[in-house]
Amino acid sequence: MLTNTYIHIPNIGTTTERRIWDCGIKCWEDYVENHNMIKLPRTKKRLLLSGVEESIEQLSSGNHKYFARRLPMNMQWRAYRHFKEKTAYVDIETTGLSCQNDRITMIGIYNGNETKTFVRGIDLDKAPAELGKYKQIITFNGARFDLPFIEYEFPGTFDQIHIDLMYPLKKIGYSGGLKKIESMLGLRRSDETAGITGLDAVRLWKRYERGNSEALETLIKYNTEDVVNLEKIIRITHPWMIERELKVSKKS
DNA sequence: TATTGTACGTAGCAGATTTC
DNA sequence: GAAATCTGCTACGTACAATA
Numbered sequence: 001m002l003t004n005t006y007i008h009i010p011n012i013g014t015t016t017e018r019r020i021w022d023c024g025i026k027c028w029e030d031y032v033e034n035h036n037m038i039k040l041p042r043t044k045k046r047l048l049l050s051g052v053e054e055s056i057e058q059l060s061s062g063n064h065k066y067f068a069r070r071l072p073m074n075m076q077w078r079a080y081r082h083f084k085e086k087t088a089y090v091d092i093e094t095t096g097l098s099c100q101n102d103r104i105t106m107i108g109i110y111n112g113n114e115t116k117t118f119v120r121g122i123d124l125d126k127a128p129a130e131l132g133k134y135k136q137i138i139t140f141n142g143a144r145f146d147l148p149f150i151e152y153e154f155p156g157t158f159d160q161i162h163i164d165l166m167y168p169l170k171k172i173g174y175s176g177g178l179k180k181i182e183s184m185l186g187l188r189r190s191d192e193t194a195g196i197t198g199l200d201a202v203r204l205w206k207r208y209e210r211g212n213s214e215a216l217e218t219l220i221k222y223n224t225e226d227v228v229n230l231e232k233i234i235r236i237t238h239p240w241m242i243e244r245e246l247k248v249s250k251k252s
Numbered sequence: 253t254a255t256t257g258t259a260c261g262t263a264g265c266a267g268a269t270t271t272c
Numbered sequence: 273g274a275a276a277t278c279t280g281c282t283a284c285g286t287a288c289a290a291t292a
Contacts, residue, residue: 011279011281012279015279016280041278041279092291093292094291098292140290145290145292146291166290175290177289178290197292198291198292200292201292205292
């Protein structure tokens with residue numbers, strides 16, 4: 001989908017992008033070959049062609065920052081497949097909802113193979129370095145919750161593509177919290193964590209602070225299932241997101 | 253419960269091109 | 273050359289909904 005995206009090019013909006021799609025152009029290389037098919041003002045044509053050539057170059061050199069900066073927030077999901085191998089699925093637990101008054105208790109990071117959990121009082125300060133290894137971050141409601149918390153505690157952590165799954169999922173008909181969407185997609189939790197909510201996560205942390213190490217284990221398991229399920233969710237729904245985007249184009 | 257980023261719709265403006 | 277048209281951008285205000 002990224003290689004058939006044009007709205008990251010300055011002065012190109014959704015109207016022009018849809019006109020390109022409607023001509024049957026499937027990717028940037030296709031556009032470079034057939035750009036004369038598209039009837040556009042000369043200046044815009046020049047801009048578009050050089051923007052497409054630059055995009056091809058930037059993608060082949062793996063420059064995620066180029067796309068992170070230029071893609072609108074609600075379109076970053078289009079980059080998913082191209083940076084899939086360098087993706088961190090991220091979820092945090094905190095003591096409450098306010099990033100000014102509450103604290104992060106743990107940060108879970110899953111890379112598609114293994115999960116690392118960084119815990120306050122043990123190794124939480126190592127989380128930013130781990131996050132820095134990735135080109136793409138995937139969260140649920142992270143734009144309003146996880147990233148502001150992390151940025152508040154560790155300023156300058158993020159320069160990656162950020163896919164906040166909440167918005168594209170909503171567009172394809174999956175609204176509600178993460179647990180609800182997991183259940184809609186048939187994803188199951190383990191017996192130990194089934195039914196645990198965010199509020200319970202706060203309680204588990206307090207029990208751990210009072211000396212209950214089992215509570216920490218449960219909290220880590222809960223957080224791990226969150227990040228692992230993020231990967232499952234995008235793997236299932238990403239094709240639907242693409243399908244919906246192209247369908248909207250055909251309708252208009 | 254506090255918080256707040258995002259989507260969405262609308263309006264107005266600017267720039268480029270097309271048409272007459 | 274002037275007017276019309278098209279398109280993108282920006283700035284609002286409002287509503288929503290999810291997080292622990």
